[in-house]
Amino acid sequence: MIPAPFDYVAPSTVDDAVRALAEAGEDAKIIAGGQSLLPVLRMRLAAPTSLIDLNRIPELRGVRDDGDALVIGSMTTHYDVQRDPLIAEHAALLAKATDTVADPQVRHRGTFGGSIAHADPAGDLLAPALALDTEMVVAGPDGRRTVPAADFFEDFFTTALRPDEILVEVRVPKHTGWHAHYEKFNRVAQAWSMVAVAATVRTDGGTIAEARVGLTNMSSVPVRARAVEEALVGRPATAESIRAAAEHAAEGTNPTVDGNADVEYRQHLARVLTGRAIQAAMAG
Amino acid sequence: MRITVTVDGTTYTDDVEPRTLLVHYLREQVGKVGTVVGCDTSNCGACTVHLDGHSVKSCSVLAVQADGCEVTTIEGLARDGQLHPVQQAFHDNHALQCGFCTPGMIMQSIDLLADNPSPDEQAVREGLEGNLCRCTGYQNIVRAVRDAADHMRPGAGPEAERVAGDAGSRAASSVGGGGE
Numbered sequence: 001m002i003p004a005p006f007d008y009v010a011p012s013t014v015d016d017a018v019r020a021l022a023e024a025g026e027d028a029k030i031i032a033g034g035q036s037l038l039p040v041l042r043m044r045l046a047a048p049t050s051l052i053d054l055n056r057i058p059e060l061r062g063v064r065d066d067g068d069a070l071v072i073g074s075m076t077t078h079y080d081v082q083r084d085p086l087i088a089e090h091a092a093l094l095a096k097a098t099d100t101v102a103d104p105q106v107r108h109r110g111t112f113g114g115s116i117a118h119a120d121p122a123g124d125l126l127a128p129a130l131a132l133d134t135e136m137v138v139a140g141p142d143g144r145r146t147v148p149a150a151d152f153f154e155d156f157f158t159t160a161l162r163p164d165e166i167l168v169e170v171r172v173p174k175h176t177g178w179h180a181h182y183e184k185f186n187r188v189a190q191a192w193s194m195v196a197v198a199a200t201v202r203t204d205g206g207t208i209a210e211a212r213v214g215l216t217n218m219s220s221v222p223v224r225a226r227a228v229e230e231a232l233v234g235r236p237a238t239a240e241s242i243r244a245a246a247e248h249a250a251e252g253t254n255p256t257v258d259g260n261a262d263v264e265y266r267q268h269l270a271r272v273l274t275g276r277a278i279q280a281a282m283a284g
Numbered sequence: 285m286r287i288t289v290t291v292d293g294t295t296y297t298d299d300v301e302p303r304t305l306l307v308h309y310l311r312e313q314v315g316k317v318g319t320v321v322g323c324d325t326s327n328c329g330a331c332t333v334h335l336d337g338h339s340v341k342s343c344s345v346l347a348v349q350a351d352g353c354e355v356t357t358i359e360g361l362a363r364d365g366q367l368h369p370v371q372q373a374f375h376d377n378h379a380l381q382c383g384f385c386t387p388g389m390i391m392q393s394i395d396l397l398a399d400n401p402s403p404d405e406q407a408v409r410e411g412l413e414g415n416l417c418r419c420t421g422y423q424n425i426v427r428a429v430r431d432a433a434d435h436m437r438p439g440a441g442p443e444a445e446r447v448a449g450d451a452g453s454r455a456a457s458s459v460g461g462g463g464e
Contacts, residue, residue: 001324002436008285008348038344039326042305051302055349079338103414104395105329108338109345189413190327 003041005226008271010053014060014139014168017052021143022164024050024141030166031055032075032114035106060168063087070172071137078102081112091172093180096127100182103190116152117167119159119221121256122192124184126153126222127214129196135240140165153221175212178202181284183277184216185269187260193217194260195269197225199277201232208232208241213277218253218270227251228274237282246275260262287351292315292360300347306340307331309347310357318359318387322416329415332388332395333357339395341414358387362393370394370432379428381419389415393429402433 007024021028021244031037032055040046054060060075063084070086072094081087081098088095094112101107101115101124115125116136130149137146138161147160153161161167184196196216202209211232213225227248232245235241250267257263291314298313301326310316310333321343322330331342334356352394361368367375370393380386389412396403403411408429409422417425 002305002308003303005303008346010348034346034349035326035344038305038346041303042343053346053349103329104411105332105339105341105392105414106326106344108335109340126425209364 001044003038004044004047006041006048007050008053009050010056012056012058014057016168017054017057017166018139018141018164020052020245023167024052026163030117032117033110033220034114034135035102035110036114036118036120050056054166066171068174070174072112072170072172074117074167074169075111076113078110078112078115079104082107086248087172090174090176091132092178093128093132093175093182093198094125094172096180097124097182097196097198100124100184100193100196106190113167113170117159117161117169119153119157120192121156121220121222122194122217124193124196124216125181127196127216128182128198129154129170129172129214130222131194131200131212131214132172132175133212134170136160136167137163137169137171139168144168146171149222150224156220168187175202178210178282179284181277181281183273183280185273195255195266197270197273197277199274199281199282201237201278201281203237203282206236208235208237211278213249213274215249215253215270215274217267218250218255220254220256223253225251225274226247232278239279242278242282243275246271246278249274285348285351287348289347289350289352290354291315292357293328302346302348304347305343305344306333306335306345306350306355309350310342310355316357316359319357320384320387322384322388327414327416328385329389329392329412330385330388332391332415333417334391337398339392347368353454356391358390361390368394369435370397370429372427373432373435374425376427377424377431379421379424381421384400385415385417385419389417389425393425393432396429397433397436403429405430 028050031051031053052174060073078098104160134149136152152160178200180200193216198214200209211229213228249270255266320330322328333342408426
């Protein structure tokens, strides 16, 4: 199928993109990697009047070291996130989650920022972004502002981005030397996560000193499993304490019901996968 | 909009609507009907081509996004009547039944081998995760890719695909992480 007609611009700077978005009006849409948007346009589930393409803005690509944080350009592709040495060293959880996104062709085009801004609750990068306490830097007509991940995801496919704003960077506090794993459960290859768990822990001797756990697809937005984190801290990093902590994973979650799973099953998955994620993180 | 794209070593300048998908441009304006449309949902990978050296599903890229880029399709692989080693391996291992998924399977296999010249069975299956064979002929496809790897060491990539003297305005190596 062929998308409905639209106007198309591909600006070369963020300032030009912000201007183009304002001029194009409320039915305009930003296209990043396009791996979610183009299928939607093809199926005519959406018909924006204009597309503002961010693919020709070099300043939006790449990862840089900014002291105690990494700054990831929103148009950095999944393929590049998977192979970036700074991310491997300081935010391994992001690389592990990105390894599971879709398939190789999609990872060549799809972008980190595009996934975050699209805010599909089954998307694999939202829970890691939340667990790592990232911050979203967005640009609009009045300049730039920063939104913590905890405030960014508002509902299904809905974020704190205003219609005239563009996600330009994600600031990721360094988690150097932390163990990390992303445990994903789905039915078939390249399917979306039914449930997934992002876990990263810092150990001190044989003790878990800090832990961050995020859940994918356990609500309309990514969820932080605070009770699991609290149950892990100060405990020995043993299978028994991990299993006990994982029992708290479903607390406070409100997962959707669909053809794949009901609430009870998703909550069961959250507990099981949390245990597996932390175990695998410790082993990795 | 006017775009200039190098497809299989030949440069084309054409007018396209912004909504034209790359796969439709390749098939209907350039005539590269070897690249097929399989699913319309981005799942099947039959339309896989290389865009500046990396595999993409050409149903999920706009033709205007390929402006200034280099595209390689299944039709650009053979040289002087000689099949590309991955094409030959698919032939030798009977890695097809109806053949509809084959162009995409071969293009993705070449991408996989550029990233990992010696993949084990699991790596082949994961590397072809985005390509579906409705005949479920996966066993021979996996065999063919591993056979091709044996014949292609130390690896493949855009250098092997490019037609001399007719490269696009952007070199493949300037895009992406240098996997190829």
